[in-house]
Amino acid sequence: MNDLSKAFSELVTIMDELREKCPWDRAQTIESLRQLTIEETYELADAITEGDWEALREELGDLLLHIVFYARIGSEKNQFTLADVIGGINRKLIGRHPHIYGDVQVKNEEDVKRNWEQLKLKEGKASVLSGIPVSLPATVKAMRLQEKAKQVGFEWEHRDQVWEKIGEEMTELQHAVSSGKQDKIEEELGDVFFSLINYARFLRVDAENALERTNKKFIHRFTLMEQKALERGKRLEEMSLEEMDAIWNSIKQQHDP
Numbered sequence: 519m520n521d522l523s524k525a526f527s528e529l530v531t532i533m534d535e536l537r538e539k540c541p542w543d544r545a546q547t548i549e550s551l552r553q554l555t556i557e558e559t560y561e562l563a564d565a566i567t568e569g570d571w572e573a574l575r576e577e578l579g580d581l582l583l584h585i586v587f588y589a590r591i592g593s594e595k596n597q598f599t600l601a602d603v604i605g606g607i608n609r610k611l612i613g614r615h616p617h618i619y620g621d622v623q624v625k626n627e628e629d630v631k632r633n634w635e636q637l638k639l640k641e642g643k644a645s646v647l648s649g650i651p652v653s654l655p656a657t658v659k660a661m662r663l664q665e666k667a668k669q670v671g672f673e674w675e676h677r678d679q680v681w682e683k684i685g686e687e688m689t690e691l692q693h694a695v696s697s698g699k700q701d702k703i704e705e706e707l708g709d710v711f712f713s714l715i716n717y718a719r720f721l722r723v724d725a726e727n728a729l730e731r732t733n734k735k736f737i738h739r740f741t742l743m744e745q746k747a748l749e750r751g752k753r754l755e756e757m758s759l760e761e762m763d764a765i766w767n768s769i770k771q772q773h774d775p
Contacts, residue, residue: 530600533586537594548591555584567730613637635669646670657726660715677720684713742769 519527536543558580565573589600614637616622617630624630635646643649646669650662667673674680691706718725743765747754754762 529586533590537590567727632669660712661725664716664719680717680720687713739769
């Protein structure tokens, strides 16, 4: 048994023992694990955003534990086993990569994506857009919708066209703001966001990650501003906007490349 097989077998054994002997593990259901799994997934996403390989390794382990946990519960319910889970993904990967395991020819990454979506439709998917989770964060969902629509040719040819579309949507947003109709304002602002996310795709930028990097940058700068205000014997609420803005600009100059 190689190191990988040994480590995986040990994890399964530990999970079995915890499920049988630990009161907390024994009490868990797929419903009680759901929120914990979501949290673990976001912790993994944080590690990726930070480029923290040590944290990435740890979070992947936590997520792997959840997969084994769900499989153990599935086995107890006579629904599926861990072998069924692994066998299912093996068959799916082989079936959806006919350019590797068959005689289909592809030229590039886009051909692979297009074939993937066509194969999913042949498997019985009702729409090219099928399979996108309803509860996905809106930014991620927008990226996935656009990527899937691209596979059937519903895509701009050049990024300049997308930039023009952003301008059109901004104009429509301004008209909505002038109208004072809140529902229309929200709708048009959503169109602006959707177009910006589309532009991010053309720039090969992960829109969700880009926004999260900005969130982290804002948190870092704002907490530094709070510290510098305290060093001056003041709290932010006691300062004018001009004073806070001066500190903010100072922080940007010191910490930006």
